[in-house]
Amino acid sequence: MSGSLTGAALLRDATANRGTAFSEAERDALGLRGLLPPAVETPERQVARVIDNLKRQASDLDRYCWLMALRERSELLFQRALLDHLAELLPLVYTPxxxxxxxxxxxxxxxxxxxxxxxxxxxxxxxxxxxxxxxxxxxxxxxxxxxxxxxxxxxxxxxxxxxxxxxxxxxxxxxxxxxxxxxxxxxxxxxxxxxxxxxxxxxxxxxxxxxxxxxxxxxxxxxxxxxxxxxxxxxxxxxxxxxxxxxxxxxxxxCCFNDDIQGTGAMGLAAVNSALRITGGKLTGQRLLFVGAGEAALGIATMVKAAMVAQGLSLEQARERCWLLDTQGLLVAGRPGLPAHKQPHAQPRAPLADLEQAISVLQPTVLIGASGMGQLFSQPVLHALARHCERPVVFALSNPTAKAECSAQQAYEWTEGRAIFAAGSPFAPVELAGRTLVPGQANNAYIFPGVGLGLLASGATRVSDAMFFAAAAALAAQVKDADLASGRIFPGQDRLREVALAVAVAVATTAWRDGLATQPRPDDPELAILASMYRPGYPACAA
The missing domain is CATH 3.40.50.10380 (Malic enzyme, N-terminal domain)
Known part of the structure; x- marks a missing residue:
């Protein structure tokens, strides 16, 4: 564990320092006696102290700084605390x-x-x-x-x-x-x-x-x-x-990928498919309006259209069901100065410059915000959406929280509780008309860790589109009926490690199937990948 390090040098090495968790025998063998308080603590007690200190901080930014300082002292304790309290600490170490x-x-x-x-x-x-x-x-x-x-x-x-x-x-x-x-x-x-x-x-x-x-x-x-x-x-x-x-x-x-394009695309496709388990509709019957035409929106739109084609639509039919609106209006063919990466998503029709007008004309069933413009989904916008759609799907994906197109409270209240809502930032459950509605957090953390694990486990030489389709299917399969019953279309974040394992198996299996792997396929891929997963240098942590 500690290699040749002993004494104070060992305690200063963040990758090996276990602090008060060093046993009595280790303290004698490694020259630590006298350099630590006499108490020998379990990792659980150390983590409890971390959480207690975090609660004492004045703001989330202070908590972030405290965690970063902890990592400089002990990577092991930082990783163990993060693993044991993933849902609680994820919003601190990452978005928002x-x-x-x-x-x-x-x-x-x-x-x-x-x-x-x-x-x-x-x-x-x-x-x-x-x-x-x-x-x-x-x-x-x-x-x-x-x-x-x-x-x-x-x-x-x-x-x-x-x-x-x-x-x-x-x-x-x-x-x-x-x-x-x-x-x-x-x-x-x-x-x-x-x-x-x-x-x-x-x-x-x-x-x-x-x-x-x-x-x-x-x-x-x-x-x-x-x-x-x-x-x-x-x-x-x-x-x-x-x-x-x-x-x-x-x-x-x-072996490379862009998480903002491909990872977000897989996450978004999984989210739409999970929402359809609530509405009962089919993907090929949906009309999607993306507000924003950057990497996230184009990534999801590309994945959704490909999935529609796989389910029987022609590419032209799939394109007609996915519309994108940027700051200059609807992406339409012939618009001057349209960048090359947007051109495949432009369609022949008259321009529409206004979001509320676009909703009234196109009548989407799924409204996806990836605009970076906070509060863009106003009350009139969501009223317009709810007028023609019984169970509108509303994703406010922009991060951080201040950039979200609307809050969970607004999405539910302005659609009379009928919206199926997810956001890029975490929002608290909403009480409305005697019901508790639990918003999902549409976070790429559900995709990219498992994709990376699967790529490394298989020794993939390239990252294919098929791998992201497999990742999206694996994520959607992890959403339980109990999640859907509360309105949540993602698994609980306390299950992120479990989700990553499922995604990794799907990605690695695709690499082995398509001849993109350099590592031999084990008899039991799930068991082999699980065994390879890092755990902090304490007693084994459950996956």
């Missing part, structure tokens, strides 16, 4: 609190974590990657900070996102933290407020553009392949300008 943490990143900075590759490092990116001391690296989450959640360009402050994502890879997906590498590609920022902030820790220059940007990305990806062969690379929170192009450029070259 991580958005506020990114906004304040320079002010709350305590200790470096991860790797920073900057615009000034052209020609020596391999050297930087080889300096990484931990390993072997199996999973990398990388961002350039250009589109952090719904907050826009946060530059180097966006490092909080890869850190948080990889925390969930470990807690949910069972990928050891020592195998995870968060990377910030600091190519500058066009956020002038950040560049003028005295506490900003990134490059104070405009973003790299065009050929210079592409060259740095190419050098980074090539260095990753050379330094960490077989690694999983996840692109995270890149702007629309680069996200689609990077995915297209690299998806056939190494």
């Amino acid at each position: 609190t991580v958005g506020q943490a990114c906004q304040q990143f320079g002010r709350i900075f305590q200790a470096p974590r991860g790797l920073y590759v900057t615009a000034r490092d052209r020609g020596r990116v391999r050297e930087l990657l080889r300096r990484w001391p931990a390993g072997p690296v199996r999973a990398i989450v990388v961002t350039d900070g250009s589109r952090i959640l719904g907050l826009g360009d946060l530059g180097a402050n966006g490092m909080g996102i890869p850190i948080g994502k990889l925390d969930l890879y470990s807690a949910c997906g069972g990928i050891a933290p020592g195998s995870c590498l968060p990377v910030m590609l600091d190519v500058g920022t066009d956020n002038a407020t950040l560049r003028d902030d005295p506490f900003y820790l990134g490059l104070r220059q405009p973003r790299l553009q065009d050929d210079d940007y592409d060259a740095l990305l190419e050098e980074f990806v090539s260095a990753v392949q050379e330094c960490f062969p077989g690694v999983l690379l996840q692109f995270e929170d890149f702007s629309n300008r680069h996200a689609f192009a990077l995915l297209a450029r690299y998806r056939e070259r190494l």
Whole structure:
């Protein structure tokens, strides 16, 4: 466990320090006697102290900072607390609190974590990657900070996102933290407020553009392949300008995916299918209106249309059932200046510029917000939706909470309790007309940890669309009748590790079936993958 470390050096090593959980025998053998209080505590008692301290903090951002400091003292205790209290701590280490943490990143900075590759490092990116001391690296989450959640360009402050994502890879997906590498590609920022902030820790220059940007990305990806062969690379929170192009450029070259596009797509498809278990309708009979036409909306729309085609519709019929509305109105064919990544979703019809008008004309059964515009689903909008749809499905996916298109309370009240609601941020249950309605949290944490685990378990060389279809089906199958009875279309977050295992088995099985795996298929994939999942260095934790 501790290798050659003893005494105070062992207690200062966050990856090996168990603090007061070291036994009497270990204290003698490792030179720890006298360096710790005399009490020998169970991991459960240590975790209870963590939770007690968190409750004493004044705000969620303070709780986030406290947890980050804990990890610098003991990765083991941090991971054990996260695993034991997943539903409670997930909103702190990731959405919605991580958005506020990114906004304040320079002010709350305590200790470096991860790797920073900057615009000034052209020609020596391999050297930087080889300096990484931990390993072997199996999973990398990388961002350039250009589109952090719904907050826009946060530059180097966006490092909080890869850190948080990889925390969930470990807690949910069972990928050891020592195998995870968060990377910030600091190519500058066009956020002038950040560049003028005295506490900003990134490059104070405009973003790299065009050929210079592409060259740095190419050098980074090539260095990753050379330094960490077989690694999983996840692109995270890149702007629309680069996200689609990077995915297209690299998806056939190494094992990589974009969680904002593909992970969100699988999560959204699973959510729609779960909602249909309540309404009783068929996917091919739905009309979907997406408000926002960025990575999340396009990712879900692409997955839904492909699923409709698989269920018997032609591609044209599927397209006619999925509409997208951005800040300039409905995506229609012939609209001047329509970006290439939006063009496949544009349809021939007269323009519609107003959301309420689009609802009245298109009469959607599913309304999906991925706009980054808080309170966009106003009372008139939801009234218009409820007028033509008995059980409207409403997803307010934008993060953090302030960016949500509406709250759970609003969605339920303004549809007389008939809406099936989920949001990107957590909302409390709502009491309405003697009923308790439990909103789901449409979080990619239900997808990407299991996808990553399945890819690594199978040694996948590429990430295929079929894997995300398998992931969506596995997630939907984890939603229980009791969840649906309360209106919730996702499993409880206390089951995220269980969900990740199911998703991993589905993804790995697809890799083995389609010839994309380099690891042999075990006789019992579920048992083998479960056995491979990381658990903090304490007595075994249940999956």
